[in-house]
Amino acid sequence: MNAMYLEAPTQDRKEDMNTAAPFIKAEHLTKIFYPPRARSLLSRKSSLQNGFKAVDDVSFEVKRGEIFVIMGLSGSGKSTIIRMLNRLIDATQGSIVIDGKDVGALDPAKLRAFRNETINMVFQHFGLFPHKSLLDNVAFGLKIRGVDRQTREAKATEALNLVGLGDRTHAMPDQLSGGMRQRVGLARALATDAEILLMDEPFSALDPLIRQDMQQLLIELQRNFKKTIVFVTHDLDEAMHLGDQIMVMKEGKQIQRGTALDLLESPADPYIEKFVAEVNRSKVLHAGMLAEPFTGADHEDGCRTGARPVTPTTDGAEPRVQHTTTTTVIADLLPVFAGGCDRIHVTNHQGLVLGQLTAKKVFAALSPKESVHGA
Amino acid sequence: MELNVGGWFESLINWCLANLGWFFDGIAWLTTQIVGSVEFALIVLHPLVIIALLTATAAFMTRSIGITVFSAAAFLLILSMGLWLETMASLSIVLVSVAAALLIGVPLGIWAALSSAVSAVMRPVLDLMQAMPVFVYLIPAVFFFGVGQVPGIAATIVFAIPPAVRLTELGIRQMDSELLEAAQAFGAKKSLILRDVQLPLAFPSIMVGVNQVIMLALSMVVVAGLVGAGGLGGVVVQGVAQLDTARGFEGGLAVVILAVYLDRVTGGASSLPGVLRKSNRLRKERAAAKAITPQANPEPALAVH
Numbered sequence: 001m002n003a004m005y006l007e008a009p010t011q012d013r014k015e016d017m018n019t020a021a022p023f024i025k026a027e028h029l030t031k032i033f034y035p036p037r038a039r040s041l042l043s044r045k046s047s048l049q050n051g052f053k054a055v056d057d058v059s060f061e062v063k064r065g066e067i068f069v070i071m072g073l074s075g076s077g078k079s080t081i082i083r084m085l086n087r088l089i090d091a092t093q094g095s096i097v098i099d100g101k102d103v104g105a106l107d108p109a110k111l112r113a114f115r116n117e118t119i120n121m122v123f124q125h126f127g128l129f130p131h132k133s134l135l136d137n138v139a140f141g142l143k144i145r146g147v148d149r150q151t152r153e154a155k156a157t158e159a160l161n162l163v164g165l166g167d168r169t170h171a172m173p174d175q176l177s178g179g180m181r182q183r184v185g186l187a188r189a190l191a192t193d194a195e196i197l198l199m200d201e202p203f204s205a206l207d208p209l210i211r212q213d214m215q216q217l218l219i220e221l222q223r224n225f226k227k228t229i230v231f232v233t234h235d236l237d238e239a240m241h242l243g244d245q246i247m248v249m250k251e252g253k254q255i256q257r258g259t260a261l262d263l264l265e266s267p268a269d270p271y272i273e274k275f276v277a278e279v280n281r282s283k284v285l286h287a288g289m290l291a292e293p294f295t296g297a298d299h300e301d302g303c304r305t306g307a308r309p310v311t312p313t314t315d316g317a318e319p320r321v322q323h324t325t326t327t328t329v330i331a332d333l334l335p336v337f338a339g340g341c342d343r344i345h346v347t348n349h350q351g352l353v354l355g356q357l358t359a360k361k362v363f364a365a366l367s368p369k370e371s372v373h374g375a
Numbered sequence: 376m377e378l379n380v381g382g383w384f385e386s387l388i389n390w391c392l393a394n395l396g397w398f399f400d401g402i403a404w405l406t407t408q409i410v411g412s413v414e415f416a417l418i419v420l421h422p423l424v425i426i427a428l429l430t431a432t433a434a435f436m437t438r439s440i441g442i443t444v445f446s447a448a449a450f451l452l453i454l455s456m457g458l459w460l461e462t463m464a465s466l467s468i469v470l471v472s473v474a475a476a477l478l479i480g481v482p483l484g485i486w487a488a489l490s491s492a493v494s495a496v497m498r499p500v501l502d503l504m505q506a507m508p509v510f511v512y513l514i515p516a517v518f519f520f521g522v523g524q525v526p527g528i529a530a531t532i533v534f535a536i537p538p539a540v541r542l543t544e545l546g547i548r549q550m551d552s553e554l555l556e557a558a559q560a561f562g563a564k565k566s567l568i569l570r571d572v573q574l575p576l577a578f579p580s581i582m583v584g585v586n587q588v589i590m591l592a593l594s595m596v597v598v599a600g601l602v603g604a605g606g607l608g609g610v611v612v613q614g615v616a617q618l619d620t621a622r623g624f625e626g627g628l629a630v631v632i633l634a635v636y637l638d639r640v641t642g643g644a645s646s647l648p649g650v651l652r653k654s655n656r657l658r659k660e661r662a663a664a665k666a667i668t669p670q671a672n673p674e675p676a677l678a679v680h
Contacts, residue, residue: 088556116562127557131575131648141561170659192561 022061023228024068024085024196029094031055031080054080056252057094062245064195065226069243071233076249078232082198085230086119087111098196116145120189124201126181128173134160134184135169141192152191159191160184162221179210183217190221199231203238215241219327223349236275240264240284241329248272261289261365281366282334288326290365291346291355323347326354330362337362388515399519406471406525413467422459426450433636437643445639449632458610458629465606466633468524468599469592472531476588480536481581484543485569494544501537509534509595513602527599527608531592538587546580547573575648582645589637597630607633 032051055077062068070078083089085096087103096103098118106114120141121127128137135156136143142152160166163183173181182202189197203211215238222229233239239246240260247257248271256268264281267273323345324333336344342359392399417425426447433446453462487494512533516526550573558568574581600608607630614623 083556086560088559112562112564114562115560121557121560123553123557125551125553127553127560129554129557129572129576140558140563144561144563144567188561198560 023064023099024060024062024230025097026061026081026085027059027095027097029055029058029081029084029096030092031077031084031089032092053252055084055091058247058249058252058254059094060247060254060257062228062230064228066244067222067229067231067242069231069233069239069246070249071236071239071243071246072249073234075251077252078234078249079200081249082121082200082230082232085196085198086115086121088121112144116141116192116194118194119196119198120192120194121198121200122182122185122189122202124204126173126178126185126205128181128184128188130173133170133172134165134176134187137173137184138188138191140188141194145192156187156191159187162190163187163217177210178206179214182206182214186218186221190225195228197227197229199229201232201234204234211238218242236279237284240279248275259289260284264365277368280331281368282331283329285330285365286326287324287328287330287333287344287346287357288354290330290361291326291357292361293355323353324357325349330366333357333362388518392518402529403520403525406520406528407523410467410471410524410528413470414464417463417467418460422454425463426454429636433640433643436640436647439639439643442639442643446636449636453629453632456625456629458607458625461605461607461610461626462629462633465596465608465630468528468531468604468606469589469596469633469637472528472535472592472595473585473589475528475532476535476592477539477585479532480539480584480588481543483536484540484581484584485547485574487540488544488547488573489569497540501540504533505537509598510601513598517602522603524599524604526602527595527604530602531595531599534595535588535591538591539584542580542584542587543577546577546584549580550576578648579645582641585644586638586641589641590634593630593634593637 031054033054034051058077058081060068070081072078080089084091085098085103087106091104101114103111103114129140132140135153138156138159139152142155147155157166157169160169163186165180165183165187168176168180173184176184182205185202203214206214218229219242221227231239231242240263243260245257246260246263248255248263248268250271256263256272263272264276264279264285267276322336322341324347326346326348333344337359344357345353346355346357347353429450430443430447434443437443453459483497487497509530512530513526516529520526520529554572554576555568558572563571596604596606597608597611600606600610600612603609607626610626611623611630613619614621614626
């Protein structure tokens with residue numbers, strides 16, 4: 001997938017070698033919930049076969065530094081999967097290997113250390129301790145690790161600064177709005193320097209506008225920290241906006257796994273097709289997803305071949321090739337194409353040109369595909 | 376067919392008396408010592424000093440002027456009715472039985488909250504303890520401990536344990552499961568989760584339990600007067616026996632005052648951690664504000680659009 005290749009910042013070559021191997025590898029995960037042992041005499045005979053299959057033979061791999069989104073409606077097993085990754089729920093069958101370690105084989109002490117140091121979690125309803133100040137909430141993971149008070153409070157303040165709450169360290173959770181509380185939840189997971197973040201519908205309980213703010217915050221934090229994030233959501237727009245890879249779940253089964261573009265261009269079944277039909281494509285597709293490598297001749301040959309850039313660049317008198325960054329959504333670029341420009345250079349955040357975006361490709365991606373599976 | 380259940384129970388008690396007499400004697404001796412010292416401490420100081428202490432406690436726990444004034448006035452009334460020694464005797468019995476009931480009840484409640492099996496076994500036992508008419512406890516208690524304060528205290532403890540167990544269990548069990556998950560997800564040990572998350576959050580519920588325990592203990596004070604526990608119970612029993620309306624009413628009024636006082640003070644205690652935390656936080660915030668004032672407010676490292 002060329003988009004994936006293009007998104008990797010070129011100066012991180014060394015890390016690229018590492019990302020080739022999966023960081024999280026889950027194989028044949030199955031979870032069957034049995035009802036509590038039946039006390040009633042009547043239901044005795046059927047109680048054993050009555051187990052509910054919440055997750056059914058799901059396998060996936062997550063690369064280091066990627067946002068892996070698990071998308072599905074309620075009851076699809078997505079929250080169960082994310083809890084199996086840190087063993088809040090033990091898998092009935094299947095294996096999870098994280099960074100070469102078999103998570104299922106960890107003894108209780110090692111499991112606690114693993115949760116504390118490697119894999120933290122952000123909760124749908126924030127999971128903040130109401131009797132602790134923001135500072136103590138954020139410092140909780142470090143307290144468990146046995147870090148002394150001064151160090152952990154400094155670290156927690158730093159984390160609160162990152163999410164824009166550095167001036168409210170002594171406030172209590174109930175004094176904050178929902179969006180602010182989730183910032184604390186995020187700060188708590190950042191303070192421990194754990195490499196993996198599990199996010200269980202973290203923004204679902206928030207107002208739409210606040211949700212956008214939080215998505216933006218997450219994208220910006222991710223740019224700096226490059227955590228490996230497993231993100232659960234029931235919102236396909238959110239999944240496509242954030243996810244490097246998306247796994248769609250339905251009734252415990254994995255329906256499709258791929259990039260946002262994969263889901264849009266070739267939905268695996270009518271269920272996904274239905275979802276995709278309601279997505280605002282121009283808002284979820286990034287320049288980075290659609291960018292193509294240069295084909296030799298057209299390098300350094302942007303808009304000037306077609307028309308002048310619509311908006312002159314600010315940094316020089318001479319109009320240069322029109323360019324944009326990988327994370328810009330297509331909706332923001334449409335005016336440029338409307339002005340007659342037929343290709344835009346795509347750069348990473350350091351301004352390095354990675355590839356180009358052609359009008360042809362953009363319009364092809366925006367137009368809904370004819371139904372493969374019949375209406 | 377007739378089952379002689381009462382007879383079986385009686386033989387169980389007789390067996391206990393024959394084989395465990397030394398044990399009950401020890402308990403009786405220990406209890407007498409403890410109640411005696413508490414009572415001594417309450418009596419040795421001048422009544423006005425004790426009233427000042429009780430009033431100050433009410434002021435600290437409830438932060439309410441009304442209750443503070445009530446406490447002072449009510450205890451002065453008891454003093455002027457000439458029931459001071461009896462009231463202090465009853466108060467010491469209540470304090471000792473409540474302390475014992477909590478020492479037994481709260482850990483049992485925690486255990487029941489952590490294990491469903493324990494909870495299932497405990498429930499019918501608690502039902503039995505609570506629903507049994509209180510006088511029934513007094514009979515074996517007198518056999519074991521003789522007449523006096525000790526059987527009264529023993530019966531009071533048995534009667535007062537259930538709410539301590541139940542409300543502790545409830546407080547821990549009703550905690551938001553996401554908070555438990557959050558604590559686990561950060562790698563906390565069970566003991567730390569209990570100490571740092573579950574118990575603090577269950578505190579208001581546990582304090583309601585303490586309040587209930589005290590009220591039940593007080594209601595036993597009068598009943599315990601029947602077995603010679605003395606105190607206000609003795610006054611009331613004496614009033615009934617001699618058909619002395621005035622004496623009976625005064626004794627009853629003193630019990631009511633004690634009940635209202637203990638209820639308000641322990642009721643206030645359930646919100647105490649919040650109040651203390653708030654004042655503590657305000658102090659910290661003020662200190663932080665002072666430290667920051669020279670510079671501008673710290674900018675968030677990442678602007679959010």
